[in-house]
Amino acid sequence: MPSWQDFQPFIVTGLALGGVFSLSGVGMVVLYRATGVLNLAYGAVGAMGAFIAWALINDHGWPEGVAYLVCILFGGVVTLAYGMAFGPPLAGREPLVKAVATLGLALILLGAMSWIWSDKARSMVLPTTKEGFYVGDVLVNYTQVIGLALGIGVTAFTAAFLRYTKLGTGMRALADDREITATLGVPVRRVEAAAWFGSGILSGAAGLLFSNLVGLDAATLTFLVISSVAAALIARLQSLWVTLAAGMFIGLVTAMATPILSISQYRDMAPFVIATIALLFLSRHGSLATAKGAR
Amino acid sequence: MGAVDTSTPPPAAPTSKVRAGGRRLQPNEIRGLIAMAIVVVIALAVLPAILSVYWVTVLTAVAYISVTALGLNLLMGRVGLVSLGQIAVLAMGAWIFSKLSFSTGLPYPIVLILTGLITMVLGTLVGLPALRLSGLYLALITLMLAGAITIALRTMQFPNGGPGFLGNDPNSSAAVRRPSIAMSDPAFFRYTVIVCLIMFLIALWHVRGKAGHAWAAIRQSEPAALAAGVNITLYKLWAFALASFMTGVAGGLMASDVGRLYAISFPTDKSIVLLAVVLMGGIYSLWGALIAGAFYSLLPALLNDWGLPADLLTILFGVGIIQVLLTAPGGLAQQFPRDMKNLGKLIMRLFRRSSAPPDDGRAPA
Amino acid sequence: MIDIQGLTVRFGGVVPLDGVTVRFEAGTCGLIGPNGAGKTTFFNVLSGFVAPAAGSVKAFGEDLLALAHFRRARWGLRRTFQTEQAIEELSVVNNVAMMLEHVPGGGGPAARREAALEAIEFVGIDVDPDVQVGTLGARDRRLVEVARAVVGKPRLVLLDEPAAGLPDEETEHLGRVITRIPQETGAKVILVEHDMTLVGACCETTAVLDFGKLIASGPTDEVLRDEHVIKAYLGTEEPA
Numbered sequence: 001m002p003s004w005q006d007f008q009p010f011i012v013t014g015l016a017l018g019g020v021f022s023l024s025g026v027g028m029v030v031l032y033r034a035t036g037v038l039n040l041a042y043g044a045v046g047a048m049g050a051f052i053a054w055a056l057i058n059d060h061g062w063p064e065g066v067a068y069l070v071c072i073l074f075g076g077v078v079t080l081a082y083g084m085a086f087g088p089p090l091a092g093r094e095p096l097v098k099a100v101a102t103l104g105l106a107l108i109l110l111g112a113m114s115w116i117w118s119d120k121a122r123s124m125v126l127p128t129t130k131e132g133f134y135v136g137d138v139l140v141n142y143t144q145v146i147g148l149a150l151g152i153g154v155t156a157f158t159a160a161f162l163r164y165t166k167l168g169t170g171m172r173a174l175a176d177d178r179e180i181t182a183t184l185g186v187p188v189r190r191v192e193a194a195a196w197f198g199s200g201i202l203s204g205a206a207g208l209l210f211s212n213l214v215g216l217d218a219a220t221l222t223f224l225v226i227s228s229v230a231a232a233l234i235a236r237l238q239s240l241w242v243t244l245a246a247g248m249f250i251g252l253v254t255a256m257a258t259p260i261l262s263i264s265q266y267r268d269m270a271p272f273v274i275a276t277i278a279l280l281f282l283s284r285h286g287s288l289a290t291a292k293g294a295r
Numbered sequence: 296m297g298a299v300d301t302s303t304p305p306p307a308a309p310t311s312k313v314r315a316g317g318r319r320l321q322p323n324e325i326r327g328l329i330a331m332a333i334v335v336v337i338a339l340a341v342l343p344a345i346l347s348v349y350w351v352t353v354l355t356a357v358a359y360i361s362v363t364a365l366g367l368n369l370l371m372g373r374v375g376l377v378s379l380g381q382i383a384v385l386a387m388g389a390w391i392f393s394k395l396s397f398s399t400g401l402p403y404p405i406v407l408i409l410t411g412l413i414t415m416v417l418g419t420l421v422g423l424p425a426l427r428l429s430g431l432y433l434a435l436i437t438l439m440l441a442g443a444i445t446i447a448l449r450t451m452q453f454p455n456g457g458p459g460f461l462g463n464d465p466n467s468s469a470a471v472r473r474p475s476i477a478m479s480d481p482a483f484f485r486y487t488v489i490v491c492l493i494m495f496l497i498a499l500w501h502v503r504g505k506a507g508h509a510w511a512a513i514r515q516s517e518p519a520a521l522a523a524g525v526n527i528t529l530y531k532l533w534a535f536a537l538a539s540f541m542t543g544v545a546g547g548l549m550a551s552d553v554g555r556l557y558a559i560s561f562p563t564d565k566s567i568v569l570l571a572v573v574l575m576g577g578i579y580s581l582w583g584a585l586i587a588g589a590f591y592s593l594l595p596a597l598l599n600d601w602g603l604p605a606d607l608l609t610i611l612f613g614v615g616i617i618q619v620l621l622t623a624p625g626g627l628a629q630q631f632p633r634d635m636k637n638l639g640k641l642i643m644r645l646f647r648r649s650s651a652p653p654d655d656g657r658a659p660a
Numbered sequence: 661m662i663d664i665q666g667l668t669v670r671f672g673g674v675v676p677l678d679g680v681t682v683r684f685e686a687g688t689c690g691l692i693g694p695n696g697a698g699k700t701t702f703f704n705v706l707s708g709f710v711a712p713a714a715g716s717v718k719a720f721g722e723d724l725l726a727l728a729h730f731r732r733a734r735w736g737l738r739r740t741f742q743t744e745q746a747i748e749e750l751s752v753v754n755n756v757a758m759m760l761e762h763v764p765g766g767g768g769p770a771a772r773r774e775a776a777l778e779a780i781e782f783v784g785i786d787v788d789p790d791v792q793v794g795t796l797g798a799r800d801r802r803l804v805e806v807a808r809a810v811v812g813k814p815r816l817v818l819l820d821e822p823a824a825g826l827p828d829e830e831t832e833h834l835g836r837v838i839t840r841i842p843q844e845t846g847a848k849v850i851l852v853e854h855d856m857t858l859v860g861a862c863c864e865t866t867a868v869l870d871f872g873k874l875i876a877s878g879p880t881d882e883v884l885r886d887e888h889v890i891k892a893y894l895g896t897e898e899p900a
Contacts, residue, residue: 038431040438089621096377096430097620103379103567104616110564111609223563226442229435265450272443276436280424321790508758511749518709519745523808524733524762 002259008138010255013213016144018251019151020209021271025231025243026155027202030162032237033175034195035087038099039079041106043225045200046207047218048109049074051117053208054124054216064127068208075204076197078109083196091178106222113218122216129212143212150209154202155244162240167194227254230275236282250274327582331495334585338488343481351484353596355552358487361588362494362545364573365581366538369498372578373510374534377434380441381542381569386448386561388414388546393471393556394454394462403474403551407490411544418539419532426531441566445558453556470554487548494541498581506533564609571612574619661685662816662848667715669701669872676701677712678872687842688849690859690866690880694893697869699852700742703818707739708732719816734763736815736847738808740822746804748794755793756780756807763812779811780804782844783837799830806837814847823855831858838862856884868892 024042032038049071056062056070082105090098128142162168170191173181182188206228210221227250235242250271257267338358343351363385370376378384392410395401401409421440425433455471457464477486501507509530512520520527550556572590577583590612595605662684669677676698691699704710706717708729717724719737727735738759746755757776760767767775780789783803787796793804802822809817819838823831839862841849853859859866860880867877870892876883883889 038435086617086621093620094430096434099431099434100377100570101617101620103570104613104620107564107567107571107613107616108610109613111606111611111613114609115604115606219562219564223442226439230439233432233435266447268446269443272439272446275439276443279428279432279436505758505761508747508750508754508761512747512758515747515749516745518707519741519747521709521729522707522733522737522739522741522745523759524730526730526762 005137006259007256008136010258011252012135012138012140012144013258014252014255015248016147016251017213017255018248019148020206020213020247021227021231021251022151022244022247023147023154023202023209024206024225024228025235025247026158026240027199027206028228028232029235029237029240029243030158030171031195031199032095032232034171035083035174035192036091036095036098036178037083037087037102038095038229038232038237039102039199039203040099040225040229041082041102041109042199042203042228043207043210044106044109044113044218044222045075045078046203046205046210047221048078048113048207049204050124050207050211050216050221051113051122051218054122054211055117057124068126071208072201072204075202075207076200079200079203080193080197084193087192087196110218110222117218119217124211124216126208126212143209147209147213150205151244151247155240159240167191171195226275227251227271230271230278233275234278234282246278335488335492339485343484348480350596351481352552353593355480355484355487356549356592357588358484358491359545359548359552359588360569360591361585362491362548363542364569364576364587364591365494365498365584366541366545367569367573368576368578368581368584368587369501370534370538371573372580372583373502373507373514374531375430375514376531376534377430377437377570378538379434379438379570380444380566381538382561382566383441383444383563384414384418384539384542385546385549386558387417387444388543389550389556389561390448390451390453390546391543392547392550396471396550397454397456397462397469403472407544407547410547411540414543414546415536415540418542419536422532422535422539426528426535438563438566442563445561445563448558448561452558453550455555468555471550471556473551483552487552490544490548494544495581495584498537498541501537502581506530510534568609568612571616575612575615661720662850663716663718665716665718667702667705667717668713669698669705669710670713676872677705677869680715680869680872680874682867682874682877684848684850684867685865686848687865688838688851688863690863690883691850691852691869692854692856692859692866692889693869693875696871697892698872699869700820701872702869703739703820703850703852706732706737706816706818730762733759736813737818738810738814738816738847739818740802740805740809740820742820742824744798744802744805746793746801746808749792751790751792752780752785752787752796752800752804752807753777753789755804756811759808760812775811776807779807782810782840783807784833799826802826802830802834803837806834810841810845810847814845817841817845817847817849819849819851819853821852821854823853823858831855834858835861860884 024046028039028042052074053067053071056067057064062070082102086101090101126143128146130141132139132141132144134140162172170181170186170188171194173184173186174188174191174195178188207221210224214220214224228247231243231247231250234246253274254267254270257263257270338354342354346354363381366384367378367381370378388410391413392406395406395409399406421437425436428436451461452463452465454462455464455467456462456469457467473483474486477483502510509520509523509525512523512525513527513530517527553560569587569591572587573583575590576586590608594608598605598608664680664682664684667677667680668675680698680702691702693699701710705712706724708725708727712725722735724732724735724737747758750758753773753776756779757769757772760772760775777789783806785800785803785807787800793801796804806819806822809819822838823834826834835858838849838851838858841847849862851859851863863880865878866880866883868875868883868886868889875892876886876889
């Protein structure tokens with residue numbers, strides 16, 4: 001069993017990773033609450049944004065800051081486009097159908113990424129990764145700080161946004177009952193568009209951070225969404241703070257399993273295992289069948 | 296409203312004239328059976344003779360992927376359950392088959408059946424607690440388990456006669472065995488086709504019988520199904536079990552076909568691609584599974600032959616998912632016969648118009 | 661004989677059934693009451709879709725509530741629904757025959773088909789039995805549902821507003837069919853209906869629910885004239 005010393009760097013990695021899981025988890029939960037769509041293309045969108053940023057920097061010599069901005073905006077724009085095109089025609093269908101449709105988007109993006117960039121190994125190093133500071137014996141780079149900070153910050157900001165702003169209240173109303181909300185004069189289309197775009201922005205940011213924390217590989221980044229979904233599911237697609245906690249937990253467990261040699265190679269199974277156990281435990285009390293999120 | 300007169304008995308219904316004898320086959324069922332027979336005959340007798348070995352192995356893949364697709368087709372089309380991890384189940388089947396194949400000397404068919412049964416048990420264990428969850432959560436659990444299996448396989452790799460439970464020797468290049476009566480590629484292709492035919496017949500038997508009726512009831516209205524005495528949990532589990540059994544058998548065939556298995560052949564996104572092709576092929580007809588198999592295994596080979604990137608297909612399948620969900624839930628299997636019929640009608644109309652003399656007094660051109 | 665004691669159902673703050681105690685004797689019994697009175701909830705308790713908070717249901721001396729919902733069909737419970745639920749994808753005969761697939765003693769496929777065809781004839785459907793139910797009109801679909809309810813050896817048949825939306829001649833035909841059910845099958849029938857002439861024609865006794873409580877029960881013509889029952893349906897304006 002490794003010592004406390006050995007765990008320390010992995011606690012840092014875990015916190016950072018967990019922060020980004022929470023970041024994208026929050027994006028998914030907000031979108032689900034406002035539109036009933038669990039966006040499984042979330043990771044693919046972020047991945048594509050990251051690849052575009054990489055290409056802009058390395059193939060076209062664009063300045064890094066602009067490229068990162070493009071990545072984040074790309075996330076917002078593509079998600080918004082999908083939402084505006086396919087949200088309304090599928091609006092009346094059950095959540096399962098809406099989620100499966102987003103898998104279509106995921107495949108399109110995966111295919112595009114594979115076609116344009118193929119499977120060559122790439123790396124994208126954010127400037128913040130190159131700078132860091134020491135906490136005790138452990139080196140912490142600024143990307144990790146951003147990951148954790150954004151995770152907590154976005155959760156807090158979104159929670160406040162949903163409660164105190166008009167747009168946010170509109171989203172919460174939509175989550176409760178779409179039809180009644182429309183009759184109350186809430187501009188449903190606009191609120192939905194905001195939800196799509198906002199969650200897309202978060203996916204772009206998450207993609208950027210993940211490409212640094214994990215690696216720039218289309219399939220890996222796409223299916224990191226599963227960890228974010230895991231966090232969101234543990235929160236029963238409702239509570240933002242539980243999403244944060246769950247995301248942090250998953251990030252920490254996955255990272256801290258690294259130095260434990262006997263299970264290290266299986267550590268990436270952690271999100272799946274945790275989420276499956278959590279779901280089965282939650283369903284025990286029938287709470288998932290009756291919770292709004294399970295519609 | 297007049298008083299309801301219950302004194303006169305209701306008139307005798309004319310259904311009495313069809314009572315004699317059992318149920319006659321509907322015309323579309325007869326057509327389906329004939330079509331199936333034709334496909335099987337062509338596959339067994341014609342194709343191996345005219346195609347090169349490469350294309351024969353491609354078609355072998357089409358066959359066992361069709362069986363995998365059949366499992367998913369039954370789950371989605373009959374019971375309305377979505378599994379996002381069937382390729383992981385296929386990998387599991389391949390793993391179990393390899394293990395049994397190397398560790399025991401049992402005859403090939405027995406190993407194949409055992410593989411199906413073990414995969415069935417594992418699949419049902421997953422299904423059991425998950426059935427209480429709504430459709431979305433169930434689908435997500437299958438996605439997560441598929442992801443977990445994919446990762447585990449990357450470390451475990453596949454048994455190839457090596458030591459220990461995992462049975463993998465990285466230096467060995469032993470191939471998974473084939474049945475002694477079907478060692479060559481064309482012979483194994485025929486063997487696979489026969490096994491696939493058996494799987495399709497099993498599926499057909501289910502759909503036409505008690506299980507199919509129960510599934511139809513469950514899909515339309517669970518209260519109505521309960522009122523008919525259907526044990527809904529049991530029949531949902533049975534669909535899971537059947538799909539897992541078939542996919543396990545398909546895994547075994549795949550193992551023998553490729554000989555050497557690698558974890559990278561079973562990435563998570565392939566499960567999504569399978570979902571896409573099953574949807575596109577059509578979930579309301581068993582033929583859809585065959586179309587799905589062709590999309591999954593034949594099209595990439597064709598594109599490769601024509602020098603086009605297979606990634607185009609991934610994009611196409613993504614579009615396909617969205618298109619099917621938006622417009623044609625019956626998929627190609629429903630759309631194609633309809634389109635063919637419409638095309639046929641159009642052709643007949645054109646033919647009649649051109650051959651009939653003009654009747655409006657004008658002289659022919 | 662169906663013996664209901666103190667049946668109570670609660671959904672959160674709502675009490676759709678409140679201490680209902682009633683006995684249904686042999687033959688056909690009506691169950692009427694204004695909308696929202698709890699009639700369908702009552703049927704749902706019998707079907708096993710809703711668990712009562714209190715009370716017991718004894719049918720022919722057996723505790724019905726002790727059976728899991730899907731086992732009640734096997735026991736002999738049959739039911740139709742307010743919005744008819746014949747399975748569209750299946751043929752007429754399969755819709756009816758499948759009722760026998762999950763009960764022991766249903767016989768082989770030939771016997772099931774035979775029994776199904778008898779039931780189809782009994783209710784008076786005159787379409788090709790191998791035709792898909794989805795292609796049929798409302799009247800025939802409704803009759804398919806009734807056929808499902810009478811096939812085999814039913815012991816208790818629950819009919820939930822079978823005449824809803826049907827024109828007069830169909831209602832008359834339905835009435836004739838319903839009256840024959842106890843004679844032909846030996847089952848007891850409980851009929852929920854808004855059409856009072858149908859209730860009057862088919863049911864020897866009738867019970868009345870209002871706001872989840874039993875407000876009358878007895879011979880049908882007496883019940884239909886009972887002033888409490890009329891008040892429940894029409895409402896009255898009490899002087900202040």
